[in-house]
Amino acid sequence: xxxxxxxxxxxxxxxxxxxxxxxxxxxxxxxxxxxxxxxxxxxxxxxxxxxxxxxxxxxxxxxxxxxxxxxxxxxxxxxxxxxxxxxxxxxxxxxxxxxxxxxxxxxxxxxxxxxxxxxxxxxxxxxxxxxxxxxxxxxxxxxxxxxxxxxxxxxxxxxxxxxxxxxxxxxxxxxxxxxxxxxxxxxxxxxxxxxxxxxxxxxxxxxxxxxxxxxxxxxxxxxxxxxxxxxxxxxxxxxxxxxxxxxxxxxxxxxxxxxxxxxxxxxxxxxxxxxxxxxxxxxxxxxxxxxxxxxxxxxxxxxxxxxxxxxxxxxxxxxxxxxxxxxxxxxxxxxxxxxxxxxxxxxxxxxxxxxxxxxxxxxxxxxxxxxxxxxxxxxxxxxxxxxxxxxxxxxxxxxxxxxxxxxxxxxxxxxxxxxx
Amino acid sequence: xxxxxxxxxxxxxxxxxxxxxxxxxxxxxxxxxxxxxxxxxxxxxxxxxxxxxxxxxxxxxxxxxxxxxxxxxxxxxxxxxxxxxxxxxxxxxxxxxxxxxxxxxxxxxxxxxxxxxxxxxxxxxxxxxxxxxxxxxxxx
Ligand SMILES: [Zn+2]
Numbered sequence: 001x002x003x004x005x006x007x008x009x010x011x012x013x014x015x016x017x018x019x020x021x022x023x024x025x026x027x028x029x030x031x032x033x034x035x036x037x038x039x040x041x042x043x044x045x046x047x048x049x050x051x052x053x054x055x056x057x058x059x060x061x062x063x064x065x066x067x068x069x070x071x072x073x074x075x076x077x078x079x080x081x082x083x084x085x086x087x088x089x090x091x092x093x094x095x096x097x098x099x100x101x102x103x104x105x106x107x108x109x110x111x112x113x114x115x116x117x118x119x120x121x122x123x124x125x126x127x128x129x130x131x132x133x134x135x136x137x138x139x140x141x142x143x144x145x146x147x148x149x150x151x152x153x154x155x156x157x158x159x160x161x162x163x164x165x166x167x168x169x170x171x172x173x174x175x176x177x178x179x180x181x182x183x184x185x186x187x188x189x190x191x192x193x194x195x196x197x198x199x200x201x202x203x204x205x206x207x208x209x210x211x212x213x214x215x216x217x218x219x220x221x222x223x224x225x226x227x228x229x230x231x232x233x234x235x236x237x238x239x240x241x242x243x244x245x246x247x248x249x250x251x252x253x254x255x256x257x258x259x260x261x262x263x264x265x266x267x268x269x270x271x272x273x274x275x276x277x278x279x280x281x282x283x284x285x286x287x288x289x290x291x292x293x294x295x296x297x298x299x300x301x302x303x304x305x306x307x308x309x310x311x312x313x314x315x316x317x318x319x320x321x322x323x324x325x326x327x328x329x330x331x332x333x334x335x336x337x338x339x340x341x342x343x344x345x346x347x348x349x350x351x352x353x354x355x356x357x358x359x360x361x362x363x364x365x366x367x368x369x370x371x372x373x374x375x376x377x378x379x380x381x382x383x384x385x386x387x388x389x390x391x392x393x394x395x396x397x398x399x400x401x402x403x404x405x406x407x408x409x410x411x412x413x414x415x416x417x418x419x420x
Numbered sequence: 421x422x423x424x425x426x427x428x429x430x431x432x433x434x435x436x437x438x439x440x441x442x443x444x445x446x447x448x449x450x451x452x453x454x455x456x457x458x459x460x461x462x463x464x465x466x467x468x469x470x471x472x473x474x475x476x477x478x479x480x481x482x483x484x485x486x487x488x489x490x491x492x493x494x495x496x497x498x499x500x501x502x503x504x505x506x507x508x509x510x511x512x513x514x515x516x517x518x519x520x521x522x523x524x525x526x527x528x529x530x531x532x533x534x535x536x537x538x539x540x541x542x543x544x545x546x547x548x549x550x551x552x553x554x555x556x557x558x559x560x
Pocket of ligand 1: 452456468469471
């Protein structure tokens, strides 16, 4: 038995676990399937990707907001015998947190290999925010923060934060619109993306206002899809088909003070990343300057900007400059959401951005580039649209990526991976 | 009042003093008897020092706009509010401390540049039912 370790040290599990397989369904509106069927499809794709048989998966985790299906159903459907499963409540920021918990479950000896899935008919069944308001709402807790004033959706909740950032730092709608512009460029080279059309800053700021300062094109797409990824220890990770994406560090559902009403505490334009950075970079042993590719959650254009800023990719208040500088673009210094993310590819509460970074680290992003006789992508690194002779979205020589997961301004998660 | 069609909160024992004050047009706020800080929303334990000695004080009903947003999407707002779009939601920094969500009255949602972050506002109450008068704020 090993006794010479300090299990309380944040670095203890650094680089000891990996993601070995990723998979997803199509990103559609109107899947015509149950979330149960979608979930089995995504897990099957992740198992096929890893080349792992069902008999070697013994853990399963998922998250949902009463809009999914539970692990025991999917395990049964797929003939997987589980030694561990757990289905939790939650949306954005859960993906990274569950990867951390999967590591913990394996480390505790409860199981050996865990599949994490998210299945949702996010367009055709349970939409973001919902519309079914109750006529009477309890006033316990923060109810005067919601229905009494017509608040139901994420955009409504977050907009005051976005407005205050514009007021405090002079951030402009045109700067923030560049998040959508850049993600749309990336999506144009992604055969899976729901929206593949490139857009301009003018398209964004001239689209109809949903909740000032959010125009329609500042908001993510809502889609039906399931996504899955497989976590195992580095001991086993090299037994399967792909170069593993090794996990350097994870931080899960880190919160600002008083998230009951994060709006009330401290600067409203500061988000959870301000706190996460102290955990994730310590755990991973790297800093923002080492990250070559980010997956900053883009439920809205603003959420990517606020996170990148508070994690330290730029100075506080300079997020508008950062996102409009071209740094985040394919071919730029640190591309963000190279799949098109939630704004363009599909809405998965964060899973697709992790899947994308896993593929980036393998050098095998599924773009329009040709495939050689061994089934490997021959990337051209031409990031123009396919019709213009481009179609690539592989970042050259990616060694380290980071995901910045978002639940709301007050809560977030993060995951740093390296090429195995 | 019978025609108030928007969601109406249900008072509970913890928040009852607030609603009692609202009926009389007064902003009653919970204040910790130990650390002397005001918090919003009402609760049984002071979020700052964990004291359970909470008293209710009548506030000035004055504050300033911390931030705001303009609600345009009929499809996303609750029953009753859909017909009000565009309307302006805001956070108010209370003169006594802490921050309160509201809907601003007396502002032009179609001219958001005219709404001043930092601008002074005063509370008012709308009678939603016999027992529940809902707080709103208006620029002074
Ligand atoms: Zn106190």
